[in-house]
Amino acid sequence: xxxxxxxxxxxxxxxxxxxxxxxALLMDDARxxxxxxxxxxxxxxxxxxxxxxxxxxxxxIAGYGVKLNQELYRPAVRAYVGIAxxxxxxxxxxxxxxxxxxxxxxxxxxxxxxxxxxxRCRSTDELDSLxxxxxxxxxxxxxxxxxxxxxxxxRSSI
Numbered sequence: 001x002x003x004x005x006x007x008x009x010x011x012x013x014x015x016x017x018x019x020x021x022x023x024a025l026l027m028d029d030a031r032x033x034x035x036x037x038x039x040x041x042x043x044x045x046x047x048x049x050x051x052x053x054x055x056x057x058x059x060x061i062a063g064y065g066v067k068l069n070q071e072l073y074r075p076a077v078r079a080y081v082g083i084a085x086x087x088x089x090x091x092x093x094x095x096x097x098x099x100x101x102x103x104x105x106x107x108x109x110x111x112x113x114x115x116x117x118x119x120r121c122r123s124t125d126e127l128d129s130l131x132x133x134x135x136x137x138x139x140x141x142x143x144x145x146x147x148x149x150x151x152x153x154x155r156s157s158i
Contacts, residue, residue, distance in 0.1 A: 015060070018043065022051055023060070027155040030064040067156075077121045078104075081134065082113030082144040089139025090114065096137055102130055113144065 015023070018041060025037050038048040055061045085093055097103050097117070104118040117134075121127040127147075135143050 019051060019055060019060075022048065022055065024155075026052075026061070026064075030067070067154075076123050077127045078148040079119045079121070079127055080146045080148065081117040081119055081131070082109075083115045083117065083134070083140055084112065084142040085114045086139045086141060087114075093137055093139040097134070100130070100134075102126075113142075 021041055022037060025032055025040065034048045034052065035045055037052075038045040041048070043051075052061070083093075094106065094115075097106055102119050102121055104120050105116075107116045108114065109116045119127065119130060121130060124147075127145075131143065131145060134140060
C-alpha cells in the first residue's frame with residue numbers, strides 16, 4: 001500500500017447524521033447561507049460553520065460549483081452508454097474518449113460493461129453518429145445505450 005493510500009485509509013471519513021444533512025443541503029444549494037443550514041438542522045450557527053470548515057479541511061467537500069438551469073441550458077439529448085472493452089485496449093480507448101467533447105463523464109464500473117459514459121448531444125441524429133463513432137473505436141466490443149428522459153433527483157454540479 002502506497003503512503004498516500006495508507007494515509008487516506010487511516011483518515012477514512014466518518015460522518016454523523018448532522019454532517020450528512022449538511023452535505024445534502026449543500027448539494028441541493030451550495031450557496032445556502034450558514035444561518036439557514038443552522039436553522040434547518042436546529043444547530044448553532046457557529047456549529048454549522050465549524051462543521052462545514054471541518055468537512056472542507058478533511059477534503060469531503062472538495063469544492064463548490066455552479067448548477068445550471070436545465071430548462072435554459074440543456075442539450076436536446078443526453079444518454080448513458082455502457083461499453084464493454086478489450087482490456088488490452090482500455091487505456092488507449094479512454095484517451096480517445098477524453099478527446100470527445102460530447103462525453104460528460106466516464107466511469108469504470110462493475111457488471112456486464114466495463115465503462116459507463118454520459119453523453120451530451122444536440123439531437124438524436126448527432127447521438128446516433130456519435131454512437132457509431134464510439135462503436136467503431138478499437139477496443140470497443142459492445143455498447144448499450146439508454147437515453148435520459150428526465151432527472152428526478154439531481155445533486156450534481158451540472
